Amino acid sequence: MEMSVWMRTGLVAVAGWMGLAGACVQAQVAAVPPAVPPTAAEVKAAAQPTHDETWWKHAVVYEIYPRSFQDSNGDGLGDLNGITQRLDYLEKLGVDAIWIAPMFPSPQVDFGYDVSDYEAVDPQYGTLADMDRLIQEAKKHNIRICLDWVVNHTSDKHKWFEESASSRTNPKADWYMWSDGKPLDPNAPEYMKKAAHDGMMPPNNWESGFGGSAWEWVPARKQFYYHMFYKQQPDLNWRNPAVEKAMFDGMRFWMDRGVAGFRLDAVPTLFEDPQNRDNPVLEGTNSQGDPRLKGIYTDNLPEVHGVIRRMRAMVETYPKTGFPGSRVLIGETYLPNTVELDKWYGGQDQNELQLPMDMLIGFRGDRAKLDVPYLRRYLTEVETEVHGSQPLLVFDNHDNVRSHDRYGDGVHDAAIDRAIATMLLTSKATALMYYGEELGMPTTTPTRVEDVKDPIGITGWPREKGRDGERTPMQWDASTDAGFSTAAKTWLPVPPNYTTLNVANEEKDPTSLLNWYKRLIALRRNTPALHDGGVVFVDTSNTNVLSYVRTPPGGAKPVVVSMNLSAQPQTVKLDMAAAGVTGTKLKTLITDVPSLEKNDRTSDIQLPPYGSLVAEVQ
Structure with missing residues (x-):
């Protein structure tokens, strides 16, 4: 998801589960139902060893933000050849698969989450040949490649949207969410009136996660289009079968090239209420200063599950070229409870996502602390209440303040980092890591608005400072630019602690966090009780x-x-x-x-x- 799930003041997370901060907010703490103890049968089932060697059920998946991992050509931006250069490191760490954040052609309004072509590579990251080489070289290191598939929306520069926006009669007229709006109401909220044109205003109170109305006027059509995120990210109309076919064809394009799976971005948001009803208004304002809404008409609508079942069927019957074994669908699923999480597996049928992310454990939201009763409860639930499906745990990603800062107390930070790693890598779950997590890289948030690159930080400053802090360059060594680049200026500044906190230093220190991760991953792979x-x-x-x-x-x-x-x-x-x-x-x-x-x-x-x-x- 390209929206942060945290409202932040500096590095402090002050709000809970936010389905799409500002666009549809629902505090996790208010959505948590009373604990229901698992039955004896459920406990017994969770205690049983498994004998399933499906690769993703034992995997360590490593997220790479390509702009920030390794620059191979000295332009200050990470790229695909840079990832290829670092495959030795990833293999030695013990990584089984890489999830690469979007590297498709994009205007980069939201750093790749505004896709303008799903079947190519953005020139700043390399070429299609570079991607093919990365897939093949990764295979030699026993590492699979998964791509970040942006399913909810495209860029407004995508040829699909340019055609759709040109008229109401063109072949792709209904590939996106369009509305005539309604007559301007002087009593409407200010953000709706600001979006008004030609005496018409948006059809409802839905908000963009980047601030203001989620509806944007297009003069050529004399209609508004819906954008849950930035206005340059129009939402696709997944009720149109042609949209589904086009997106599935894009997935086939990459599976033909050997991609092992997809992480589905913002996947609960594919459908909106066809009646365009207003979302309920909650107390207070969000990080953009707009009213807080409960996104019951814009998030996690039941129709999405039909799409995912069809996607799973397509992926599972697809020819198994490249790596042997099944392709995997990973979901970005910020959900209020385990009951909802189970639905994303397909419940008892297990015919939807293989690995929806369990954000309830690693991204609490209501308070950033390692609360044992809370953790025990939700770890138990994901082992007993998802019909035996495989859990996926995650504590860090590109949208959130790093766990080092969310959970650190300034005194025991190193030990806390090790405890989080221990939980992640010894539980009965697939493990998802984020680059630099294994080093204890900190969140380095800009201190001046003029230094902010993230659009949500630009629009929300100072209450929302954006996500630049968790996207800074990987810290490889103590050389210029931390070994990330040779450029005079990198796209985001390298954190000042890079001379001491880096891969080269930690590899030499047997007590380092990096070596703790390596040892845990090796134990996970080689110890039968931890593996199965x-x-x-x-x-x-x-x-x-x-x-x-x-x-x-x-x-x-x-x-x-x-x-x-x-x-x-x-x-x-x-x-x-x-x-x-x-x-x-x-x-x-x-x-x-x-x-x-x-x-x-x-x-x-x-x-x-x-x-x-x-x-x-x-």
């Missing part, structure tokens, strides 16, 4: 320490994971019997607590603030 095991939560009354057992396939040993997620030392007792495990001794696999390196006890375990322990049960 079920999960049972233990010590469940503890409000400070999150602990669970990964129950292994036959003949292997269980693994217990325990993380102190508080700022005070904690004494832990791990009841293995509660997990159906008979072992009473531990063998440490990884810990950031030196005193636990040789620990073999399951009780009286002393965990310092934010300390983590992963151990095999003997």
Whole structure:
């Protein structure tokens, strides 16, 4: 999604789940239903090991923002050849797949999320031949390529929209969302009156996430078109079968070239209310200063599931060229609860997305802290209430303040980073990472409005400072531009801490966060209980320490994971019997607590603030 899901003051997240900040806001904390304990049968099912070697069920997926990863030609922008140059690093890290943020031709109003051609490469990132080479070279490193597929809208410079906007009678006249509007009402909200033309104003109160009305007037048609995001990003009309066919054909184009799957951008927003009813108005204003709305008529409408079922069927029957194994559909799914998340898998039928992102765990929203009861509840729910589908956990992406800053307390930041990594990589879930997360890269937000590049930061300053801070160049080494580029000026400034916080330094430090990630990913791949095991939560009354057992396939040993997620030392007792495990001794696999390196006890375990322990049960 190209809209931030956080309303920010500096680096502090002050609002909850925001389906599309400003356009449709729904505070997650208000949408959380009462906890319903899982049944004994559900707990037993979650505890069962799996034997499914489908690649994406065990994957570590790594998001790359191409402008910021590696510049190969010295122009200050990252590019596809730069990604190819860094495949050795990604393989050594343990990455199974790369999700590349949009690299299609684009006017770059929203840095690629305004696509003007779905079947080509933007020249600033390279050529189609460069993409083909990246796919083939990545295959040699056992890494798959997934593309960011912008399904909700196009650029206003896309040939489809240019034709649609030209007249009401052209062949693509109804490929986008058009409305005559309604007569100007002097009592209408100011943002609606500002959008008025020729005595007509927008048909409803729907808002753009970038501020103001979500409707824009086109004189040639004497109509308004709908744009959930920037005005240069008109929404496609997915009720038109021709639109669906064109978008599916674009996906086939890339699968023919060996792409292993797609991350579907802003996918819950494909449909809007055909009656154009006003969204309910909530109290207060959003980050753009507009009234807060509850997006019941613009977000997560039921019709979207039919599209996804047809997309899944198309992808699953597609010839398996390139890498063997199934293609994967990953969804950007900011949802209010696990019940809604299950619908995106297709419920019991499991015929929609293979991996809708579970944002309930990594992007709390109501308060940025590692709340053990909250985490235990939602980790349990995603293991017991999605009909056995595969969870996908994520703590960082290109739209949000980095987890290092959201969860850090300024005192225990390094330990908190390690605890988050431990949860991400030892849970029974596919893991999604964001470039630089493995280094503990900080969010470096501009301090002056004139330095802001992100359109939402430009329109929302100072209340909304934009997403530039989480998109700064990758910090490779202590050389000029952090090894990212040789340009005199990079597209965003390199954070000032690059001389000390970088890949080269962390690779040499056995205690670094980077090496913590490498060790965890290797354990995840090579330890049967972490690769295939079920999960049972233990010590469940503890409000400070999150602990669970990964129950292994036959003949292997269980693994217990325990993380102190508080700022005070904690004494832990791990009841293995509660997990159906008979072992009473531990063998440490990884810990950031030196005193636990040789620990073999399951009780009286002393965990310092934010300390983590992963151990095999003997």
